[in-house]
Structure formats: structure tokens, C-alpha cells
Amino acid sequence: xxxxxxxxxxxxxxxxxxxxxxxxxxxxxxxxxxxxxxxxxxxxxxxxxxxxxxxxxxxxxxxxxxxxxxxxxxxxxxxxxxxxxxxxxxxxxxxxxxxxxxxxxxxx
Numbered sequence: 453x454x455x456x457x458x459x460x461x462x463x464x465x466x467x468x469x470x471x472x473x474x475x476x477x478x479x480x481x482x483x484x485x486x487x488x489x490x491x492x493x494x495x496x497x498x499x500x501x502x503x504x505x506x507x508x509x510x511x512x513x514x515x516x517x518x519x520x521x522x523x524x525x526x527x528x529x530x531x532x533x534x535x536x537x538x539x540x541x542x543x544x545x546x547x548x549x550x551x552x553x554x555x556x557x558x559x560x
Contacts, residue, residue: 454478454551456494458487459560466490470497470530470552478547479521479530494557496523497530501552507545509538517541521548 456468465483468490472478479497484490500506500523508520508528516534519541523529532548535541 454547454555456497456555456557457560458490458494458557468494468530470548470555472547472551477533478544478551479532481530482528491557493529497521497548497552498555500524500529501548504545509541509545511538519545 454470454472456470458466458468460466461483463483465485466487466489467483468481469477470479481490481493484493500521506522506524508522510518510520512518512534516536517538517540518532518534520528520532521530532541532544535544
């Protein structure tokens with residue numbers, strides 16, 4: 453099962469990473485000024501993860517693929533790692549759909 457890891461950046465901002473059961477990071481958040489805002493971001497991931505229309509799939513200039521998960525208001529909640537293929541990217545999307553709804557939350 454997946455888990456959200458909340459950590460504090462060197463600049464004092466909070467961020468979360470969603471990790472799959474194998475420990476691999478599948479989604480990374482932006483920086484949040486408060487822990488409460490970071491926790492709201494996690495809830496937004498849970499709420500939006502199952503909606504395929506919330507995933508903005510992208511092809512970067514170097515031939516790799518990644519995606520952003522967006523909230524209902526269009527704001528980016530999290531960004532994926534870079535994938536070598538669009539199939540790998542789609543597997544990442546499916547992993548978030550599977551892991552996010554029931555993922556535990558831990559602090560680093």
C-alpha cells in the first residue's frame with residue numbers, strides 16, 4: 453500500500469511525496485507554507501486521483517514523459533517523475549489511482 457510522506461524543506465516549506473508500496477516516489481507536491489495546507493494538498497490528491505481528466509500528461513523536450521495531477525480549480529497538486537515512455541507514464545497514473553485513496557500519512 454502507498455503512503456504520503458510529509459517533509460520540511462530547507463526553506464521551511466512543507467511538501468509531500470506519494471510513495472508506492474515499493475517505496476518509489478510517484479507524485480511530488482509543491483511547497484506549502486503551513487503543514488495544514490500540505491495536509492489539504494494530500495486530501496486533494498485523494499479526492500482527485502481517481503478522475504482521469506485531472507491528469508495533465510506531458511511530453512518534455514528531451515523525449516521523456518511526465519504528468520501533473522490537478523485539482524478541480526485547475527491548480528497543480530503534484531508532479532510525477534520523468535518516464536522513458538508514455539506507457540511508463542500511464543503506469544504511473546494508474547499507480548496513483550490505486551495508491552492514493554487509502555495511503556497512510558507519515559512525517560519525516
